[in-house]
Amino acid sequence: MTTLRSALEQYVSMRQGLGYKYQQQARRLANFVSFMEERKAVTITTKLAVAWATLPPDRHASWVLRLTDVRGFARHVANIDPGTEVPRAGILPPLKRAKPYVYSDAEIEALLKAARALPPANGLRRWTYHYLFGLIAVTGIRLSEAIGLERADVDLKEGLLTVRESKFGKSRLVPLHPTTRAALRSYAKRRDAHLGSCCGTHFFVAERGGRLRHQYVHRVFLCLSREIGLRRPGDHSGPRIHDFRHRFAVRTLLGWYREETDVEQQLPALSTYLGHTCVRDTYWYLSACPELMEGAARRLDRRWEVKP
Template sequence: MLKAIEAYLALGRATGFAMLNAECLLKSFAAYATERGQTHVHAQTAIDWAARGPSVAQRDARLKAVCRFVRHVRVEDARHELPPANHFGARKTRRAPHIYSAAEIDRLIEAALRLRPKGGLRPRTYAALIALLSVTGLRISEALKLTVADLTRDGLLIRETKFRKTRLTPLHDTAAAGLEHYLARRRPCSEADPVFVDARGVPLRYIAVKESFDRLVSGAGIAPASRRRPRLHDLRHAFAVRVLQGGAEDRSRRHANMAALATYMGHVNIYATYWYLEATADLMRDVAVAGEAFFAEGRQS
C-alpha cells in the first residue's frame, strides 16, 4: 500500500499540488492498516482510522483523503475498497462575511494613517496594505510575500501561492501609483526586499497585521452586522462582491466576468469564487430587476 501511496503522491506533485497534508494522512493510514495486517484499503479500516480525528470535520477530512487515494488506485487494483465519503456527515459551514463599503474602507485607511509613530513608516505601510487588499482581493499571505521585483509594468506577480500557482494580477493605474508612492517614502530598497515591512525593515508578520487590523476596525467605528468582528479576510469577500456589482449590465457577459474573476483571484475553479460572494442589497436588487425583465419578456411573447 505504501508503494501505491508514494506513486499517488508523486503524480499529484507532478501536476502542481504540494500534497503535504495528503502525505501525512495517507502514511498514517498505511501504518494503521499495516498493524491490522492489511495490504489494501478496507472500508471499515479506513472508517476506524478516520474516527480517531478529534472533531467531525477532521474525521471527515481524514476519510475523504483515503477516498481520493482509492479512486485513483482502483483503476489498476480493484481490491482496494472505496469507503463511503460522507460517512461522518460533516458539512462545511461558512461564516457570513462583512462586506466593507467604500466609506468603511476609507475610514480604515484614515485610521491606519493615524497609527503611531506619527509620520513614521508604520502608518503608511498599513494604509498601503489595506488599500491594496481592498482593490485587488489578494489573500493576505500573498500581499505579505510580495517583493519589490514582483511589481511589474503589467501588474503584480503573485508567485507560488495557494495550490502552487503563479499568476499575474493587473493593477489599475491609481493602485500602481499608490504602491509606487509608498515605496518612494520608504528607505532605499532592492528588488529582493519585501514590499511591506515594519520599522526595522523586517517583513510584516500575519499575526501582527491581524492584531493591528482588529484595532483599526474598532478605531474606524465599523459596526459588525452580526456578533462577530469584521475580519481582515473579509476584504477579499468585499472585493469579489464589488466586482460582481460593477460588472457589465449585459447578462450574457456575466459568465465570462465570473470566469475572469476566478482567474484574477487565483482560484482553481469557479466554485471557490462563489464561496466569496454574498447576497447584498445591491445584488438582490439586480436579481429582482433581471427576474422582472425575464417574466415581462415571457408575457409579451
C-alpha cells in the first residue's frame, strides 16, 4: 500500500521532472501530510483538506493557495486510492489581489534618503539598501531577482542585467538607463572598497559580504516606511516593496497613453520585460489603476466617435 508520504515524493518528483521548481508547494504539502499523519488519516477528504488549508485561522490570504496545492496532490493520489476526495474549486472565498500602491517621486526620494541614513554611518548597509530599493524602483524587477543578482549578472559596460531563473523559471535581459548604470557603478566601488577580498559573488551584499535575506530586507523597508510616514506604527498593511514594480508598470502604461502609443501592441514587450508568463498578468494593471482605466476609456471613445 502506498502511503501519503511516498505518494508525495512521487508527485513532487513528477512535477519537478516537468520543469517546475515546486519547492514552496512541496514544503506546504509535506506539512499537509504531517497533518494527516497526526490524525492517523490515510485518505484525503475535503473536510480534512479544508481544515488544514484554513490554518492558521488569521491567515486568510494563504487559504486558497494551500487548498490549491492539496487539490493537485489529491488528483494524483486519486489514481492510487479511489476513495480520495478532490476538493472542488470555489469552496473557499477567492483571494483578492492587493490594489497596487503607486508611489510618488517624492515618496521614493524620501525612502532612499532615509536608507542613506541607516546605521552604521561608516558602513555599507545604508548604501546597499539605498541602491537596492532604487534599482527596483527604476527597473520594476522583483525583490527576489534583485537580491539574487550575482556580480557577473550586472554588465555595467553594456548596461544590462541578466535575471536568471526568475519566478517562473524564465531568464531575461533588463536594459539599464545610463544614470542607473552610474549609480550601480558607484555602489560597486563602495562595496569593493568596504569589503575587499571578503566580498561574495552577489552584487548586493550584507554588511560582511553575505547574501541579503528577504526577511531582513522587508524588516528594513518596514522601518523606513514608518520613519517617513508611509505606514503608521502598528499598521499590518500598506505600501510594499513589490509596489515599486507596480509603479514602474503603471507609469510606463500611462506614458504610452499620453504619447498616443499603441498600448495593445506594446503590452507583450512590457510583459516580457517584467518577466510575466502571460500578457493577461500585465493587462491586470489596466483595471487596477483608475487613471489607466480613464486613459483606456478616452481612447475607446475617440475610436468609436461618430464623425459628421
